[in-house]
Amino acid sequence: MESLVKVENLSKVFKDQGKGEVQALVNLNFELRAGEIFGLLGPNGAGKTTALRIISTLMQPTSGDVFIAQLNLRDNARRAKEYLGFLTAEMNLYDYFTVRELLFFFGQVNGLTHTYITDRISWLVELLDLEKYIDRRVDNFSTGMKQKVSIARALLPDPPIIIFDEPINGLDLMASRVVTNLIRELKNEGKSIIISTHNMNLAENLCDRIGILFEGELRGVGTIEELARNTGQNTLEDIFFKMVGEFSELE
Amino acid sequence: MNWNKIKVLLFKEIKGVVRDRKTFMMMVIFPLVFLPVLIGGITYFQMKTMQGNMEEIVPVYIEGREYATGLVGYLKSSGDYKIVDQPEKDIAPALQDGEIALYLKIEPAFHQKIIAGNSGEIKLFYNNTNTLSDSSSKRILQLIAGYTAQIVEQRLKGLQLSPYFIEPVKLELVNTATEQEKSGRFLGMMIPYFVIISIFIGAMNIGINITSGEKEKETLSTLLVTQLTRSEIVVGKLLTLIILSTFSAILNIVGIVLAYQFVFSSVGSGMELVIDLSANTLFKLGGLFVLLAFIVSGIIILAGSFARNIKEGNSYVMPIYMVVILIGVLSMSGAFQPAGFIYYLPIVNIIFLLQDIFMLQANLLHLWITIITSLVFGGLISYLSVKLFQREEIIFRT
Numbered sequence: 001m002e003s004l005v006k007v008e009n010l011s012k013v014f015k016d017q018g019k020g021e022v023q024a025l026v027n028l029n030f031e032l033r034a035g036e037i038f039g040l041l042g043p044n045g046a047g048k049t050t051a052l053r054i055i056s057t058l059m060q061p062t063s064g065d066v067f068i069a070q071l072n073l074r075d076n077a078r079r080a081k082e083y084l085g086f087l088t089a090e091m092n093l094y095d096y097f098t099v100r101e102l103l104f105f106f107g108q109v110n111g112l113t114h115t116y117i118t119d120r121i122s123w124l125v126e127l128l129d130l131e132k133y134i135d136r137r138v139d140n141f142s143t144g145m146k147q148k149v150s151i152a153r154a155l156l157p158d159p160p161i162i163i164f165d166e167p168i169n170g171l172d173l174m175a176s177r178v179v180t181n182l183i184r185e186l187k188n189e190g191k192s193i194i195i196s197t198h199n200m201n202l203a204e205n206l207c208d209r210i211g212i213l214f215e216g217e218l219r220g221v222g223t224i225e226e227l228a229r230n231t232g233q234n235t236l237e238d239i240f241f242k243m244v245g246e247f248s249e250l251e
Numbered sequence: 252m253n254w255n256k257i258k259v260l261l262f263k264e265i266k267g268v269v270r271d272r273k274t275f276m277m278m279v280i281f282p283l284v285f286l287p288v289l290i291g292g293i294t295y296f297q298m299k300t301m302q303g304n305m306e307e308i309v310p311v312y313i314e315g316r317e318y319a320t321g322l323v324g325y326l327k328s329s330g331d332y333k334i335v336d337q338p339e340k341d342i343a344p345a346l347q348d349g350e351i352a353l354y355l356k357i358e359p360a361f362h363q364k365i366i367a368g369n370s371g372e373i374k375l376f377y378n379n380t381n382t383l384s385d386s387s388s389k390r391i392l393q394l395i396a397g398y399t400a401q402i403v404e405q406r407l408k409g410l411q412l413s414p415y416f417i418e419p420v421k422l423e424l425v426n427t428a429t430e431q432e433k434s435g436r437f438l439g440m441m442i443p444y445f446v447i448i449s450i451f452i453g454a455m456n457i458g459i460n461i462t463s464g465e466k467e468k469e470t471l472s473t474l475l476v477t478q479l480t481r482s483e484i485v486v487g488k489l490l491t492l493i494i495l496s497t498f499s500a501i502l503n504i505v506g507i508v509l510a511y512q513f514v515f516s517s518v519g520s521g522m523e524l525v526i527d528l529s530a531n532t533l534f535k536l537g538g539l540f541v542l543l544a545f546i547v548s549g550i551i552i553l554a555g556s557f558a559r560n561i562k563e564g565n566s567y568v569m570p571i572y573m574v575v576i577l578i579g580v581l582s583m584s585g586a587f588q589p590a591g592f593i594y595y596l597p598i599v600n601i602i603f604l605l606q607d608i609f610m611l612q613a614n615l616l617h618l619w620i621t622i623i624t625s626l627v628f629g630g631l632i633s634y635l636s637v638k639l640f641q642r643e644e645i646i647f648r649t
Contacts, residue, residue, distance in 0.1 A: 015644065058475055059643045078478065086476045092469040094263070096270040108259040109477045153473070 004083070004161050004192045005032035005055060010064035012050055012216075024050045025216045028064070032161065032192050037183065039207030040196040041240065047216040048196035049088065052165045055194070056086040068161065085154035088165035092146075095139035099130060099149055102138060103156055110157045117156070124152040128182070144175030151182060162186060164195040168202060180206060204236045212243050219243040252486065256479055260487030261494075264461055268495060274456055278495065282449065282502040291510035295517065300382065309387040310335045310350070312342075315357035319371065322357075325398045331390065346378040352387045353377055368406060431525040432611055438508075438526065439609030443602045444579035445507055446500050446540065447547075451575050453499030454492045454548050455568050461488050462555025463564035471646065481640045485552065489633055492548035497540050527611075535608055535618070542625040543601045547575075549632030556639045559648050578602055594620045597628035 010028040013021050025047045032038045040048045053059040055066055057077040066073045068080035093102060100121060107117035125131050128148045133141070138149060147167075154162060167183065168176040183206055187193060197203055203210055204224065211221045220227055220243050224236055231242045268274050311332045316323045326332045332353075338345035345351050354376040358364075361371035373395070377388035404414055415421075428436070465471040474484060508526065551568055558564035575598070582602045594600040600621040607613040639645050 053647075056476055058472060059647070078480065081476065081478055084476070088472065093473065094267065094470055096267050097263075101266075105259065105263050106473075106477060109256050109474075109479050111253075111256070111478050150473075 002034045003031035004034055004069055005194065006067040007031065007051070007055070008065045008067070010051065010054065010066060011062050012047075012054065012059070013062045023216055025054075025061075028213075028218050030211050030218060030221050032194050033209075034192055035187065035190055036208040037187055037193045037195065037206050039203040039210045040194065040213050041198070041200070041203045041207075041210050041236075042196075042213035043198050046198075046213045048198075048213055049165055051213070052086070052088070052163050052194065052196055056084055056163055057081055058086075082157070083159055083161050085157065085159035085162040086165075087150055087154040087163065087167065093138050093149055093153070096137065098137050099125070099134050099152070102149065103152060106153050107156050112157060120156055120158065121152075124155060127185075128152055128178075142175075144171055144178070147171060147175060147179060151179070155186075160190075160192060162191050162193045164193065166197055167195055168197075168199065200236050200240065210236070212240055214244045252483060253479075257483050257487045257490065260474075260479060260484065261490050264457075264488065264491035265495065267461070268457055268491075271460075274460070277456060278453060278499050279502060282499065282506040284506075286503060286506040287510035287513070289510075290507060291513050294511070294514045298514065301386065304383050304386040305390070307383060307387075308333050309352045309383065309390075311353045311355060311391075312337055312345075312351045313355045313357065315359060315361070318359050318361040319357045319373070320362075321365075322361075322373075322395070322398055325401075326391075326394065329394055331387075331394075342376060343378070346376060346384055347381060349381055349383060352381070352384045353391060355391075365402060429525075431527060434525045435527075435609040435611050437511075439606040440583050441507065441511075442504060442609060443605040444583040445503050446605060447543065447575055447579045447598070447602055449500045449503035450496045450540070450544050450547050451572055454496035454544065454551050455565075455572065457495055458488075458492050458548060458551035459555045459558070459561055459564040459568065461491065462552055463558040464555075464561050466558075466646070466648075467560040475646070482637045485556075485633070485637045485640050489545075489548055489552055489636070492551065493541065493544045496544040496548060497537075500540050500544070532608060535613070536605070539601050539605055539608075539621070542622065542629070543598065545629040546597055546601075546625060546632065549629050549636060552636045553632055553639060556636055557645060582606055595624055597624055600624060 007028050007030050010025055011023070012025040014024055016022050028051060030038070040051060042048050050059065054061050054073075055068070057073055057080060068076075069083045071080045071083075073080055094105075097105065103121050103124070104117055107120070112120075121134075125134050128151060130145075130148060130152065133145065138146060141149065164183065167179050171179060180202065183193060183195065195202070195206065209221065209223050210227065212219045212227070220230065220239075222230070224239070227236075227239045227243075228234060231239050233239045233242050268278070308330075309332050311326070312335050313319075313323060314337070316334065323334065327334065335351060338350050340348075340350065342351075342354050346354060356374040356376070358372045361373070364371040375388060375391065377384045379385040379388075403417065407414055407416060465474070475481070479487070550571060554567040554571070555564045558567055578599055579602065593603055594617045600617070604613065604617055604621050607617065
């Protein structure tokens, strides 16, 4: 199967004034195959956001390579961005804009034409049930509504690869349901998706394959069945703690 | 560099400023409404008070008035003074609280000394913390000088000498400054100070908001994942600041000029502001405003990009602001005569060149030196801002 994202020996070291050098990622290797949902599962501080920031061109790796649609990010970051839609909990919106103005702004800076943006906005507001709010300013929206607008922003250029960093973090049950349904719908449309999460249920319900990330290291990659077979465990939770625990004992 | 995308970013930033009521008030309403009312109001009332003091009948207590009846009559005939009885309080508190404005103490031998051709002694007591006492002390000195001149004339007559005997040289001062030059001197003192302050304040509020403010509000990552390069983002933000701070400075200048036009015309000071609005002058002034805005915006973008949040951004910019105020005050005081090397110092050279232009003393060499040094310095700061923006440890500092 064609891989749309390929991560090879990816490492990242941060220089911290207090702690010195901090190894955030250690030789990560995984890929995102066409049409699948790949989940990076790990606790807070495992390195999920750092990995996704590197894949989405926000950060540079210390060593290793990332390929997006065969384009190495080291030389082709700008072109590679055309294939990516990126959404994290740390990506807030300009709240003085209305939804329409906001989407137009992001469409224009991404080089999309006026007609294309107009058509995409019509489709996205219908998909996300935002028609009534299209000309309202974002600053009055609830967290769930803002998340919907953020998703619309990420999907506007119709990228084949979509990256969600903790997509249901901070959302209530209703909003979480909307987002998870949407991720499934995007997969059905043929999008390839990477999500990072510390939520076992979300990973279990949505992901075709999972990478378990702990202290910057990828402890295992595969389908839940493959991971279960390798660890001799039944549930994702047990698999996770088995992998993390085994490594901790070795350390 | 994709200029269409930069333009989109620029319009987005401007829209953000226009929709932020607080910033919009500071940028438009303050210079066009509050500033003229503030400056115009304060100056108007100051001038009115001074005029009032000049016209007010001054209460004077004269001790020993019987020894100088001629002088007392002379003072009374001016119509400006009311001779009052001895105050109940001591002299010092009476002067301080305004019961009397002046106290003259005439020596008992005053008249005899004058007759004898000697100097009669008078002591004038006043209190310079009391406005009327202070201003009338100067007026009474002039009046007594006039009385003295009369006595001198009589003495010279008695000696059959011409008044010119004691005035061998008659000096007449002729001010050749035109109204425009006089206005230029006044504006040259005022305007550069207000230009630098208004450009800095205009750029500071907005600049910190669109750099470290974006980090704090977590909107920056959203921008970084678009097709905009980091250089384009910096250029877009820099252009936003240059345009808005120049606009802010122009509004401030319009507000100040309107305020003084109103003051001068309404209090009948005899002064009027004559401003050279020729294309050449406007072009030079506009160019210097933009150059100043370029440097100031670059500094603020640099500081704002480095800071983690708005509070930290403001703390980096504040010391620079204090230095800028100092430069502005120096230029306004007129205490500092610019030497040639001054025109090589960025920001400072623009301030003094603005002053030169208003005072009609601008020098073409200084103009070119200022343009070149400002472009080089502004360019360097902008380059550093772009470099800083490309460093992830700075951009993702929290």
